Amino acid sequence: DTAVSQTPKYLVTQMGNDKSIKCEQNLGHDTMYWYKQDSKKFLKIMFSYNNKELIINETVPNRFSPKSPDKAHLNLHINSLELGDSAVYFCASSRRRSGGANVLTFGAGSRLTVL
Amino acid sequence: DQQVKQNSPSLSVQEGRISILNCDYTNSMFDYFLWYKKYPAEGPTFLISISSIKDKNEDGRFTVFLNKSAKHLSLHIVPSQPGDSAVYFCAASAIQGAQKLVFGQGTRLTINP
Numbered sequence: 001d002t003a004v005s006q007t008p009k010y011l012v013t014q015m016g017n018d019k020s021i022k023c024e025q026n027l028g029h030d031t032m033y034w035y036k037q038d039s040k041k042f043l044k045i046m047f048s049y050n051n052k053e054l055i056i057n058e059t060v061p062n063r064f065s066p067k068s069p070d071k072a073h074l075n076l077h078i079n080s081l082e083l084g085d086s087a088v089y090f091c092a093s094s095r096r097r098s099g100g101a102n103v104l105t106f107g108a109g110s111r112l113t114v115l
Numbered sequence: 116d117q118q119v120k121q122n123s124p125s126l127s128v129q130e131g132r133i134s135i136l137n138c139d140y141t142n143s144m145f146d147y148f149l150w151y152k153k154y155p156a157e158g159p160t161f162l163i164s165i166s167s168i169k170d171k172n173e174d175g176r177f178t179v180f181l182n183k184s185a186k187h188l189s190l191h192i193v194p195s196q197p198g199d200s201a202v203y204f205c206a207a208s209a210i211q212g213a214q215k216l217v218f219g220q221g222t223r224l225t226i227n228p
Contacts, residue, residue, distance in 0.1 A: 004158070031214060042117070043159070043204065043218035056215055090158055094214065101147040101166070102214045106158030 003027050004107040006091045012113045013081060020077045021110045023091030031055075032074035033092040033104065034066060043090065049074055050096060078112075086114045118142045119207050121219035129227055134192040136222050138205030141186065145207040149216065150179060150190045153202045162203075163190070195226045 004025045013019055025032065033056075034046040048056035049068040063079045078085060088111045092104040120139045128134045138148075146167045151159035165172040165179045165188065172179050178191045192199055205219040 035218075040220060041202075042220045043206075045215050045217075048215065092158075096214070101149055101164035102208050102216060103149065103161050103164065104216055106151075106160070108156065108158045 002107075004091055004093055004105050006089075006107040006110045008110060009108065010111050010113075012115065014115055015081055015083060017081050018077070018079045019081060019112070020075055021089055021091075021112070022073070022075045023107060024073050025091075025093040025105070026072065027093055027095075027105060029093035029095050029105070030071050031094050031096055032068065032071070033094075034074065034076050035090040035092060035106075037088040037090060037109070039087070047074075047076075081112075081114045083114050086112055088112070116141075117220075118145075119205055119217050119219040121203075121205055121222050123222050124220070125223040125225070127225045127227060128195050130197060131194045134190075134195045134199065134224055134226070136190040136192075136203050136205075136224065138188045138190075138219055139186060140188075140205075140207055142207070142209060142217075143186070144209040145217075146210045147208050148179070148181060148188050149206045149208075150177075151204040151206060151218075153204060153221070159204055192224075195224075197226050197228060200224060200226045 031050045033048045047066040052068045067075045088109045091107040094104045149164040150162040153159040181188045202221045204221045206216045
């Protein structure tokens with residue numbers, strides 16, 4: 001039973017299209033994240049939600065809009081896709097820490113290719 | 116501005132020997148450091164962490180060393196096994212950072228039989 005699941009795993013689309021990636025976690029965690037791994041392999045945070053409230057919003061184009069309908073789900077919608085949006089997008093979740101390392105559990109990733 | 120750096124993109128080690136992966140950081144506010152392991156087509160999985168108030172943490176074959184004065188940490192794997200072949204990411208978090216993990220760019224470790 002997958003702890004953090006993302007769909008779709010692969011997505012190929014044309015420039016200018018709008019697409020969504022869905023994420024669900026069954027760990028009972030209260031914080032969820034979207035990370036982007038670009039061609040240089042860096043994993044960079046995009047957004048984080050805690051109990052449906054946006055707590056991290058890095059410098060990301062406003063074409064990217066996260067939506068958290070409940071604390072188990074965090075979806076990522078991307079408008080007007082550009083070539084530079086091609087990357088692997090990872091969803092993750094964690095329990096809010098009160099001491100100790102903030103250990104994130106990641107999904108398997110969604111590879112987006114924009115043609 | 117990359118706050119966590121892994122300067123070796125790849126490392127090749129003989130099976131049974133020690134693998135040493137290195138990581139440098141610039142932000143002195145980081146309070147926890149973590150190592151993640153990633154296989155192809157999978158997400159990163161947590162391996163081991165260390166608090167900034169410690170200089171060593173050990174878990175089975177994996178040991179992480181932290182040198183705060185040098186802003187450097189390393190992951191030692193001994194003995195190395197073929198299943199350890201993966202990409203290893205170093206990550207760090209600051210107590211003021213809203214639980215954000217900052218990652219390095221990863222080091223691909225290959226264990227040769």
